Each structure stands twice: as C-alpha cells, then as structure tokens.
Amino acid sequence: MQGGCSxxxxxxxxxxxxxxATTQSGGQALNYVMLDVDVPTVQHLSNYASSLxxxxxxxxxxxxxxxxxxVGDHLSVxxxxxxxxxxxxxxxxxRTELALIVDDTGQIYVPYAGEISVENNTIxxxxxxxxxxxxxxxxxxxxxxxxxxxxxxxxxxxxxxxRPGQFRVHEDGLSxxxxxxxxxxxxxxxxxxxxxxVRGDKKFRFELDELPEQPANNIWLLPKDIxxxxxxxxxxxxxxxxVSRRKYDFPSSRLNLSEAIGMSxxxxxxxxxxxxxxxxxxxxxxxxxxLLPIEEQHLDFPTxxxxxxxxxxxxxxxxxxxxxxxxxxxxxxxxxxxxxxxxKFVSILVSPVTGTLRxxxxxxxxx
Numbered sequence: 001m002q003g004g005c006s007x008x009x010x011x012x013x014x015x016x017x018x019x020x021a022t023t024q025s026g027g028q029a030l031n032y033v034m035l036d037v038d039v040p041t042v043q044h045l046s047n048y049a050s051s052l053x054x055x056x057x058x059x060x061x062x063x064x065x066x067x068x069x070x071v072g073d074h075l076s077v078x079x080x081x082x083x084x085x086x087x088x089x090x091x092x093x094x095r096t097e098l099a100l101i102v103d104d105t106g107q108i109y110v111p112y113a114g115e116i117s118v119e120n121n122t123i124x125x126x127x128x129x130x131x132x133x134x135x136x137x138x139x140x141x142x143x144x145x146x147x148x149x150x151x152x153x154x155x156x157x158x159x160x161x162x163r164p165g166q167f168r169v170h171e172d173g174l175s176x177x178x179x180x181x182x183x184x185x186x187x188x189x190x191x192x193x194x195x196x197x198v199r200g201d202k203k204f205r206f207e208l209d210e211l212p213e214q215p216a217n218n219i220w221l222l223p224k225d226i227x228x229x230x231x232x233x234x235x236x237x238x239x240x241x242x243v244s245r246r247k248y249d250f251p252s253s254r255l256n257l258s259e260a261i262g263m264s265x266x267x268x269x270x271x272x273x274x275x276x277x278x279x280x281x282x283x284x285x286x287x288x289x290x291l292l293p294i295e296e297q298h299l300d301f302p303t304x305x306x307x308x309x310x311x312x313x314x315x316x317x318x319x320x321x322x323x324x325x326x327x328x329x330x331x332x333x334x335x336x337x338x339x340x341x342x343x344k345f346v347s348i349l350v351s352p353v354t355g356t357l358r359x360x361x362x363x364x365x366x367x
Contacts, residue, residue: 032305070152075100082140157183159229188231191253198226234328238264241272241334258321274312276335
C-alpha cells in the first residue's frame with residue numbers, strides 16, 4: 001500500500017559517506033550509532049520485550065485485584081436465622097433480603113445492627129462486620145453479601161472501540177482483554193491499534209498485536225483505570241537507489257526488511273550499491289545497551305538514533321533481511337553505487353563544456 005503520491009528524491013549519500021560520517025562531521029562527533037545487521041544483533045532485537053508493564057501496573061504478579069466497597073455501591077445482604085420467628089425470619093421464609101446502598105459517609109444501615117462503616121472493605125469483611133453486630137440479637141444468623149452494582153469500581157474505556165463507556169470491575173477481577181471485549185472490540189486491525197492504560201499519574205502504552213507474544217501486558221485492571229484505544233496505522237519510508245521511493249503503510253502485523261524492500265520494487269539495477277543498505281531508527285536506550293559502544297552507554301538520553309547497516313552481497317545478507325523486523329516510522333535507504341556517483345560527477349563537470357562546444361559548432365554551421 002502506498003502512503004503518498006509524490007516520489008522521494010533518489011539522490012543521497014554513498015555508503016562510504018554514511019559510514020564515515022558516524023565518526024566525524026566538521027570535527028564534531030555525530031549523535032547516532034551505526035550497527036551491522038548480523039545474527040547476534042537480530043537475535044537481541046527479536047528477544048527483547050520493550051513494552052512490559054511497569055511495576056505500578058502489576059498486582060501480585062498477575063493475580064486478580066481485591067474488590068473493595070466504595071461510596072455509591074449497591075449491596076444485596078441476605079440474612080438467615082435458624083428459627084421461624086426470629087428478627088429476620090417468618091413462618092413462611094427463614095431469610096430476609098436487604099438492598100443497601102453505601103452512603104456518602106461510606107456506611108450502610110442494617111436493621112438491628114445499626115450503621116456499619118464498609119468503605120474500602122472487602123465483601124468478606126462486610127459480611128463479618130454484619131455478623132458481629134447481629135450476635136446476641138438474631139438467632140444463629142447466617143449472612144451472604146453480594147455486590148450488585150459497584151459505581152465506585154468501574155473502568156472507563158474510550159477511543160476506537162465499538163462501545164466506549166464504563167465497565168464494572170468484577171469480584172473475580174477484570175483483565176485488559178476482557179474489558180476490550182466487553183467494549184465490543186476494536187474497530188481496526190490489532191497491528192494498527194495502540195492501547196494506553198492510565199492509572200493515577202502513570203501510563204502504560206503498547207501495540208495491541210503484542211499481546212500474544214507478551215501476555216504480561218494483559219494486566220488486571222483497578223477501579224478508576226482509564227483504557228484508551230487509538231488507531232494509528234504504521235508506516236515506513238524507502239528512498240535512495242530503489243525502483244519506487246515512497247512512504248508505505250504496513251500491509252500486515254509483521255513486516256521484515258526483505259518484504260519492505262520488495263514493496264519498493266527492489267534495488268535499482270545499475271545504480272544501487274548492494275553493500276550499502278541502511279535502516280534508520282530511534283531505539284530505546286535500555287534495549288540497546290548490550291549493543292552500544294562504551295562511550296554511548298553512560299549517556300542519559302532515553303532514545304538512541306541507530307543506523308543499521310546491511311551488506312546484501314554477503315551470503316548471509318538475504319537471510320538476515322528476512323529475520324530483521326521493520327518497525328513503525330523506520331527509514332530505509334539504499335545507497336547509490338560508486339560508479340553511479342562517479343558518472344554523475346563527470347556529467348556535472350563535462351556538461352557545461354560539451355554544451356559550449358556544441359553551441360560553437362552549431363554557430364559555425366557544422367552539422
């Protein structure tokens with residue numbers, strides 16, 4: 001899929017210029033790192049999980065969060081007694097069902113038990129408090145408490161889903177995948193969808209199609225979490241000595257370098273330098289630490305501009321292009337061959353001279 005109508009200029013630096021510029025430019029070091037695409041580099045990039053959730057989004061190493069009662073919650077309280085003429089029982093029925101709402105002070109009112117503070121208590125703790133208050137008043141009471149509607153324990157889902165809104169955090173927990181499903185799912189392909197979870201002043205963002213490979217991203221949600229689903233098509237740009245120099249949208253979830261070059265029509269015959277295929281990308285510094293030179297490892301910048309270099313004339317080059325994964329906003333550049341650059345240089349020098357000579361010949365009447 002082509003992402004634009006106008007072509008990107010094919011002229012650019014030679015492979016030698018790109019490689020030598022990493023050390024000096026006008027006497028000053030450049031702020032990017034050049035790395036060869038080899039087997040260790042490809043393996044490191046493939047194995048690194050860059051979007052694992054921060055510790056603030058992990059609850060008990062993936063265990064469900066405990067639901068606690070809050071203001072506005074609706075509770076169903078069932079009370080049984082062992083005799084037919086007790087406080088909460090009759091001849092026809094040994095139980096009484098109470099529908100209670102937690103008031104703005106965090107309390108509920110139970111007949112014969114009085115006002116009971118339940119805010120921030122678990123369902124089990126609420127049950128125990130009611131039982132304690134009924135001791136000596138009701139005959140051998142049994143209490144069951146259910147959370148009917150937890151107005152204070154909801155997650156908000158916004159953005160590119162079928163049914164955005166508020167969703168209840170169930171007693172047994174609510175995972176990220178579950179709430180997306182309850183919201184009707186996303187309206188675009190997973191590989192074009194980003195998920196952002198906001199919890200207090202913390203954020204966690206990742207691509208939805210990463211979930212199968214990184215199940216830790218399917219976190220358990222907490223009340224008042226905000227889940228934002230955004231549609232963002234991924235793209236990459238190819239320029240230099242290729243047949244079609246354009247910006248392209250990703251056609252699928254995964255795209256390797258070989259496929260990306262193929263989408264551009266391949267290297268241009270006669271002008272491309274197969275030893276000078278480069279990919280430009282900003283990488284997270286923690287991800288790149290094992291691959292960085294020593295002088296780069298002590299810097300504090302969160303991202304590192306990296307130029308990946310690939311030689312397609314080496315026997316392993318074609319295999320590595322199939323293993324090297326292209327990412328969103330990557331820029332691929334194929335250098336012009338040295339012969340092509342030399343011919344351009346000669347043409348620039350000779351054209352004015354030959355043009356003058358031809359003009360002189362024409363004036364002299366020579367055909």
